[in-house]
Amino acid sequence: MSTEAVETPALAKSKRDRIIEAAATIFCQDGYAGASIDAVATKASVSRQTIYNHVGDKDGLFKEVVSALTEKSAARFDSLLQTFPTKPHDLNAELTEFSARFLNQLTQDKTSRWLLRLAENESGRYPELFTIWREYGSGRKRSLMAARMSELASGGYLEFDDPVLAARQYMALLTAEWRAEFQLGRFPSEEECTRMAERAAKTFLRAFARR
Amino acid sequence: MSTEAVETPALAKSKRDRIIEAAATIFCQDGYAGASIDAVATKASVSRQTIYNHVGDKDGLFKEVVSALTEKSAARFDSLLQTFPTKPHDLNAELTEFSARFLNQLTQDKTSRWLLRLAENESGRYPELFTIWREYGSGRKRSLMAARMSELASGGYLEFDDPVLAARQYMALLTAEWRAEFQLGRFPSEEECTRMAERAAKTFLRAFARR
DNA sequence: GTCCAATTGGACAAGACTGTCCAATTTGAA
DNA sequence: TTCAAATTGGACAGTCTTGTCCAATTGGAC
Numbered sequence: 001m002s003t004e005a006v007e008t009p010a011l012a013k014s015k016r017d018r019i020i021e022a023a024a025t026i027f028c029q030d031g032y033a034g035a036s037i038d039a040v041a042t043k044a045s046v047s048r049q050t051i052y053n054h055v056g057d058k059d060g061l062f063k064e065v066v067s068a069l070t071e072k073s074a075a076r077f078d079s080l081l082q083t084f085p086t087k088p089h090d091l092n093a094e095l096t097e098f099s100a101r102f103l104n105q106l107t108q109d110k111t112s113r114w115l116l117r118l119a120e121n122e123s124g125r126y127p128e129l130f131t132i133w134r135e136y137g138s139g140r141k142r143s144l145m146a147a148r149m150s151e152l153a154s155g156g157y158l159e160f161d162d163p164v165l166a167a168r169q170y171m172a173l174l175t176a177e178w179r180a181e182f183q184l185g186r187f188p189s190e191e192e193c194t195r196m197a198e199r200a201a202k203t204f205l206r207a208f209a210r211r
Numbered sequence: 212m213s214t215e216a217v218e219t220p221a222l223a224k225s226k227r228d229r230i231i232e233a234a235a236t237i238f239c240q241d242g243y244a245g246a247s248i249d250a251v252a253t254k255a256s257v258s259r260q261t262i263y264n265h266v267g268d269k270d271g272l273f274k275e276v277v278s279a280l281t282e283k284s285a286a287r288f289d290s291l292l293q294t295f296p297t298k299p300h301d302l303n304a305e306l307t308e309f310s311a312r313f314l315n316q317l318t319q320d321k322t323s324r325w326l327l328r329l330a331e332n333e334s335g336r337y338p339e340l341f342t343i344w345r346e347y348g349s350g351r352k353r354s355l356m357a358a359r360m361s362e363l364a365s366g367g368y369l370e371f372d373d374p375v376l377a378a379r380q381y382m383a384l385l386t387a388e389w390r391a392e393f394q395l396g397r398f399p400s401e402e403e404c405t406r407m408a409e410r411a412a413k414t415f416l417r418a419f420a421r422r
Numbered sequence: 423g424t425c426c427a428a429t430t431g432g433a434c435a436a437g438a439c440t441g442t443c444c445a446a447t448t449t450g451a452a
Numbered sequence: 453t454t455c456a457a458a459t460t461g462g463a464c465a466g467t468c469t470t471g472t473c474c475a476a477t478t479g480g481a482c
Contacts, residue, residue, distance in 0.1 A: 015429090031332065034244030036469065047430045052471070120394065121242065121332055134395065142391075168387050169414055176383030177376075180353075183331065184345065203380055207417040226459090247439060258460045263441070 016054055018044040024065045028114035032062060032122050062126070069115040070136045076112070077141055080105055084148045091157050092205060099174050099197035100190075106178060107187055142167055158208045166208060173200040227265055229255040235276045239325035243273060243333050273337070280326040281347045287323070288352055291316055295359045302368050303416060310385050310408035311401075317389060318398055353378055369419045377419060384411040 022044035026035045037058060041048040055061040083101060085094035106112060119137065123130040146167040152158045153166075160166045177196045181188050188196065233255035237246045248269060252259040266272040294312060296305035317323065330344040357378040363369045364377075371377040388407045392399050399407065 029335065031242040031244055033242055037471090038469085049431080049472090050429060053428080057471070117331070120328070123394075123396070124240070130396070138391070138394070165388075165410060168391065169384055169411075172383045172387030173380055176379050180349070180379065183334075183349070185334070199376060200380075203418045206419070207414045248441090249439080260442090260461080261459060264458075268441070 015044075015046060015050065019046055019051055019054060019061075020064055020068050022046075023061050024069055024111075024114055027062065027065055028117055032125065037061070062122075063128075066115070066118060066132060069111050069118070070133060073109075073112045073115050074136050074140065076105060076109060077144070081144055081148065086148060086151045087155060088157065091152075091209070092201065095205070096194075096198050096201040099201050100194040102174060103178055103188070103193035103197055104190055106175070107193060113182070142171070145171065156210060159210045160208050169207075170200075170204050173204050176200070226255075226257060226261065230257055230262055230265060230272075231275055231279050233257075234272050235280055235322075235325055238273065238276055239328055243336065248272070273333075274339075277326070277329060277337075277343065280322050280329070281343060284320075284323045284326050285347050285351065287316060287320060288355070292355055292359065297359060297362045298366060299368065302363075302420070303412065306416070307405075307409050307412040310412050311405040313385060314389055314399070314404035314408055315401055317386070318404060324393070353382070356382065367421060370421050371419050380418075381411075381415050384415050387411070 019040065023035075023040045026040050026043060029035075030039075037048055037051055040061070041051055044051075051061065055064050080101060084098055085091070088094040115133070115137070119130065119133045123133070142164065146163040149158065149160075149166045149170070150163040153160065153163065158166070174197065177199070178188060178193070181192075230251065234246075234251045237251050237254060240246075241250075248259055248262055251272070252262055255262075262272065266275050291312060295309055296302070299305040326344070326348070330348065334344070353375065357374040360369065360371075360377045360381070361374040364371065364374065369377070385408065388410070389399060389404070392403075
């Protein structure tokens with residue numbers, strides 16, 4: 001995704017990171033139209049010209065931000081998924097714990113939220129960004145999650161017709177309360193996340209646990 | 212919410228409506244910063260000055276749009292809720308049908324989607340709008356839906372601990388697939404909505420139908 | 423120390439936007 | 453028909469963008 005690592009020396013790379021990080025914040029705060037290069041430059045403590053040197057123009061900056069955030073978000077999700085209870089002793093307890101980790105990551109990690117909002121807001125104007133995001137973004141997450149669901153099903157823990165649907169519904173149940181809180185501008189605490197996770201997992205298992 | 216109906220004569224009201232409708236489209240398309248008064252004027256086939264005469268400035272236009280959309284969306288939801296199967300003969304079938312109507316309204320009605328996006332995007336910059344929307348918007352919908360769920364529970368059709376949670380999870384399950392499609396820029400057909408509704412209702416009932 | 427690339431800050435043109443003013447015109451009502 | 457209010461279009465100042473150019477400065481590698 002970012003192949004510039006070779007071309008740019010150490011110091012520049014750090015500066016480049018500062019730029020993209022600041023740009024991510026500004027873009028997500030103000031949208032594409034509302035974000036100004038000057039604001040990014042100030043936030044990154046960098047000259048405006050340096051930004052143009054690195055990414056060309058505003059479009060370039062935007063794409064760079066999306067690319068970076070997509071990558072980071074995917075990596076975090078992967079490492080989270082490695083803690084998924086594929087062969088649980090106590091399915092209820094372990095799925096609840098995993099779900100709590102999921103929600104906590106969602107709460108802590110501004111990156112994913114920003115990316116989601118960026119993608120939702122600007123995908124109409126930037127179909128190309130849309131493509132990248134669909135491929136590496138939520139579509140990928142869903143299919144990875146579906147694979148885990150399948151494992152649980154073939155292990156005899158769950159039963160359902162369609163693993164993809166099960167994954168989607170699991171994530172919908174899990175994020176439902178969280179979304180509501182977030183929309184109200186609140187950031188659920190760790191205990192709140194745990195309770196949400198309990199309720200989501202409970203409903204999910206009521207529907208899909210093998211009887 | 213809009214008390215100007217008295218003060219403005221018939222023709223002006225029609226013009227005012229055109230303005231607000233056009234503004235809604237433009238705001239939702241381009242966000243607050245990206246929307247230009249000129250674009251609204253052109254779309255509404257109205258002089259730019261007329262807009263300033265009616266709503267004062269850009270902020271005023273924005274608030275007027277949010278107010279109008281909130282009102283319209285709430286009204287539509289109310290009339291939809293009146294078709295909720297409170298005392299069903301065949302719970303599965305009737306809840307599925309209701310769910311399909313719900314999704315179809317979501318698909319057809321650009322208003323609600325626009326409003327949702329507006330609220331999500333600009334609530335940071337406009338806390339007052341945020342208040343209005345929370346009161347008349349999704350919060351209200353959820354509590355109305357929870358009341359229906361309670362009726363089904365006391366009728367012996369469903370069983371759960373918390374009607375608000377049940378309502379939230381119901382709506383989460385219902386809109387999960389729809390959201391995914393919509394995010395990809397697709398507009399589910401009526402048959403697709405029906406199938407989504409079937410799957411959502413099925414899972415919901417697996418979890419909450421009285422056994 | 424020397425050299426080269428990166429960085430800086432400031433100036434600049436071109437364009438878009440907001441909000442205001444105003445004179446001419448249109449519209450609805452009496 | 454007459455009159456007042458609403459509407460129009462155009463001009464305007466002021467502000468903020470983006471993107472470019474350039475000369476001066478900095479910093480690391482050798």
